[in-house]
Amino acid sequence: MELATKDDLRLVRESLAGNQLSFQLLVERYETRMFALVRHYTRNPVEIEDIVQDTFLKAFTRLPTFQEHSSFYTWLCRIAINTALDFQKRLGRNPVRAVEDPELALSPDRIEGSQPTSGRIPAPDARLERDEVARITQGVLGELPEIFRTVLVLREFEELSYQDIADVLGISIGTVESRLFRARARFKERLMALHPEFGEGWTS
């Protein structure tokens, strides 16, 4: 499905040289994934389009700074996430972060799930349709503080390696690991709070 890296690089170089069609091809290659990524930050299609458009416009102006040995997709993810968060800030959203930075507020002994005995998480009920499970997961993700949602999206949805996540977020691999751990604990907690029915009747 994915064309080779050297095609990205070729398109980047041609775009830098002012070739509009090359940049259009680059946009085409990643637009679907960018729309899906930004969907985790707003459900409004108008806003999603604006954010993705802005992401590509920013990417274009920053093409001269793109390091050819790195992944264009990862680079684009970083711009898209920052653009989406910027957008939330401008509209005065993201009150969770303003009230409480969840990472600071959680002392290590308070982290949910750090004790192996604290509640179990069931796998999705086999009777649920795939799209139903997807909607539930999406709903739970949407309720998480941004810092946790982002790291989960990058890992579980974009399937990036820890190194790539570290690059996208500008944090260390160790921080990726601990943030993912907290994010998963939060996800589990919210899933069970929103859907207690999944906690019952679950066997082995």
Next chain:
Amino acid sequence: MNMEFSCQEAVPMIGAYLDGELSPARAALLRPHLLECSACRNVAADGRSLQRWFAPLRESVESGALAVAVPAGFSARVARRALAGDRGERGHRGDWTERGASAREEGRLLPFVLRLTAVAAAAALLLAFGVQLASRPQSAHLAADDRAALPLVQIQSELDRLNGVAPTPAAPATEESAEALGPRGKKRSHPAR
């Protein structure tokens, strides 16, 4: 049980272990603990359950069932603006709605977007408080709930599989070997690794 290595140290490593992202040295610490500790095997089983919540989301989006449709002509429009020097860096609030609306009918959409924004902000605020209130009794209830452990056979075969794939424990984990170790069969390949 290895007293040098506690559950408290083990639990935060399990996610990275399942992701195939634990260094061989740290994985070597964790494996014997998992073999001996059923509580931590439960955590590992939970980690796998969690993956089963996320896989359908990926698939539903990939299949288009949950995808956001890219508007027709999007790439051409963006490329035209990019080459025309529309930087996309302009700062102040209002730019967003103005540009979003310009592609459509200006007057009708703008008030709708602004109204939606206010509602979303209020809802998010409510949620922020709701989350804190709702979570406590729930986790207490769950903590009391003791469920079946992952069978030892299963964790052993998992360990064997992982060991088989990575025969050189001294080598640092590269992205390639990490991906090979990963529990998911299907990995999206990303360009420009």
